[in-house]
Amino acid sequence: MNLKKVSDGLHKLNTSQIIALGFAGVIFVGGLILWLPFCSAPGQAVTFPDAVFTAATSVCVTGLSTVVMAVQWSPIGKAVILCLIQIGGIGLIALANMIFISLRRKISLKNRRIIKESYNLDEMGGVVAVVRSVVKCVFLAEGIGAVLYAFCFVPEFGIKKGLVHAIFLAVSAFCNAGIDLFGETSLSVYVSNPLVNITTIGLIIVSGLGFIVWWDLWDKFRKVLRKDLSPSRVFRVLRLQSKLVLTMTGILVFSGAFLVFIFESGNPATLKGAPLGTKIMASFFQSVTTRTAGFYTMDQALLSTPTVIISLLWMFIGGSPMGTAGGVKTTTIAVLILSIAAYLQGKKDVEVYGRRIRESYLRSAMVVAGTSVLILFTMTVLLSAAMPGVDLADVLYEITSAGATVGLSRGLTPQLNVAGKWIVILTMYLGRIGPLTLGTAVVMRVRNRPGSTTHLGEEDIMIG
Secondary structure, eight states: OOHHHHHHHHHTOOHHHHHHHHHHHHHHHHHHHHHSGGGBOTTOOOOHHHHHHHHHHHHTTOOOOSSOHHHHBOHHHHHHHHHHHHHHHHOHHHHHHHHHHHTTOOOOHHHHHHHHHHTTOSOSTTHHHHHHHHHHHHHHHHHHHHHHHHHHHHHHHOHHHHHHHHHHHHHHHHTTOOOOSSOTTTTGGGTTOHHHHHHHHHHHHHHHHOHHHHHHHHHHHHHHHTTSSOGGGHHHHSOHHHHHHHHHHHHHHHHHHHHHHHHHTTOTTTTTTSOHHHHHHHHHHHHHHTTTTOOOSSOGGGSOHHHHHHHHHHHHHOOOTTSSOOSSOHHHHHHHHHHHHHHHTTOSSOEETTEEOOHHHHHHHHHHHHHHHHHHHHHHHHHHHHSTTSOHHHHHHHHHHHHTTOOOOSSOGGGOOHHHHHHHHHHHHHHHHOHHHHHHHHSOOOOOOTTTTOOOOOOOOOOO
8 A cells, every 4th residue: 555645635635524534443443442352241142243343432522322331341442432521522633633732743734724624613713722721611510520430439439439430421511422330321310319310411502502601701710700791782882702602501401391391390200209319300401411411310211202302302402502512402493493483584684692793604504403403304215115014203213313422222222123223333333523513524525617606597596
């Protein structure tokens, strides 16, 4: 193999192609490592598809699992999974560049451009500082989460095992991975535990806001402390990105919890007969976890039909940009809703909070949402064909969960055949790299050609 040709080929790749190939490479290598005998617990052999599936669900921070994580893997295997989750959560590009920074290597202009595009930044100035800030924020949040979890798990499991559970769950929750070491019941044992519920919900929400929103809020908080800004004006002076994210997050969390509470309070299989406090915590947990976390305190197969429908929609929406969450993102849905409202009102521009949204963002939102729907439809058809006889609701829940990198399942994941496993692996991968990244990666660059800037004549068509 000519290494120079390979190197030249890599240099010609654009950012989207590098991200797509990078994640695919980590999944494949992670699968090979987990396939090795020392990664499995004694007497627990693992097949190659299951090893790749576990690597994919870890790197894609999804949470679906064809094996019981607590039983299948040895301590080494669990450590590998934790590393893969961290890679998926922080981002492959950020971690790779942090290694260069640690080794005091200079970050090239191309790498700076990759960081800029992968984090959707407006300019390349300060991109290295952005990477440092991302990594610091991630480890700080995970550390706080681990300490809080330790207060619950150390008394229950002892110091060593309790700390392992606390650290693993904190990393998994913040990265929205939905993977735990408690067996097949996820966090259902802790449905009435306020510390576990509130800590998990907090980590999921905070990581789902996105780092840009974090920094914006922190900047305004410092101004309030210095008395340069009145607390009543904090929301007003936030960036439009932060306003949309916080508004959509609040609406989704509270409306989702309210609807789950209404639909499940009378369900004898879930919350009927439970104390009011447990019902409220379980309702909020379900509302938050469906937006890409994957943990559960209620068995998803026992949920009422209205709750399943709400969960599907919430999974599809997901979290917010530049965070660890999946889905089409809150800002995408916000832009689509605002554009529909503007059209119905006869407005030319899409406006919100005193600002006009660029037309390019409207097109991007339509591409992301449309491509996501197409991917979910295609994969649902394929999985239905690969798993004949399986209820359509279970297939749709599985694919939506995989495509939005959520990790919730109605019990179908352990039953997947080989073809079904590869379909779900591909769905998780496509959901993790994102429809917009995928589209940019596979579309050839537009070359300047004579006549390429001409405009064709218009003709009317009928819509609706």
